[in-house]
Amino acid sequence: xxxxxxxxxxxxxxxxxxxxxxxxLDNISKNIxxxxxxxxxxxxxxxxxxIHKYLQNRRLTVAAEKLVKTDKSILQIAYxxxxxxxxxxxxxxxxxxxxxxxxxxxxxxxxxxxxxxSLCYSYISSYxxxxxxxxxxx
Numbered sequence: 001x002x003x004x005x006x007x008x009x010x011x012x013x014x015x016x017x018x019x020x021x022x023x024x025l026d027n028i029s030k031n032i033x034x035x036x037x038x039x040x041x042x043x044x045x046x047x048x049x050x051i052h053k054y055l056q057n058r059r060l061t062v063a064a065e066k067l068v069k070t071d072k073s074i075l076q077i078a079y080x081x082x083x084x085x086x087x088x089x090x091x092x093x094x095x096x097x098x099x100x101x102x103x104x105x106x107x108x109x110x111x112x113x114x115x116x117x118s119l120c121y122s123y124i125s126s127y128x129x130x131x132x133x134x135x136x137x138x
Contacts, residue, residue, distance in 0.1 A: 007032060008046045011039065012117055015055055019062060020080050025051055047117050057114030060096055063089070067101055068110040074101045 010032050015023070028051060029036035043051050063081040066072055072080075078089030078101075093101050096113050 004042050005046065007034065007039070008043055011043055011051065012054075015051075015058065016116055019055075019059055020082075022082065023055070054114065054117065056092065057096065058116070060093055061112045061114045063093065063101075064097060064104060064113070065110050067105040068108055074105075077101070 011028060014028055014031055018027075025036045025040060029039050032039060040051050043049075043054075047054065049057070059081040063077050066077045066080070067074070070077075074089070075086045078086050081089060083089035083092065090100050093099075093104070097104055097111075099107065
């Protein structure tokens, strides 16, 4: 179980270090050394979200921050988030932020939708005896 947690940490670190690069489940699984099916299964089990969805949501969260905090064009932000067109970026952005990128920028308030996942243990003890160990994805 501890080994799986370390693998998940490696996946998260790899994604975070390569958010603006072209990465996908195949790249991640090759880098980590696990099959993409097994890797995605244990990632989802620990975090409650698939690797693809985590990557997409993290990229869109970073894009939302750039929209509010920079003067970069929407097209440039779309490319940095891994989208080939502004239209596909706008569609995906609106799916999680409920506004198109231009409107979101005009509102000017950054609200992260997917922060970096960190894994930690929560111990529940009674009479100095650990009765339950529960994994928590925060």
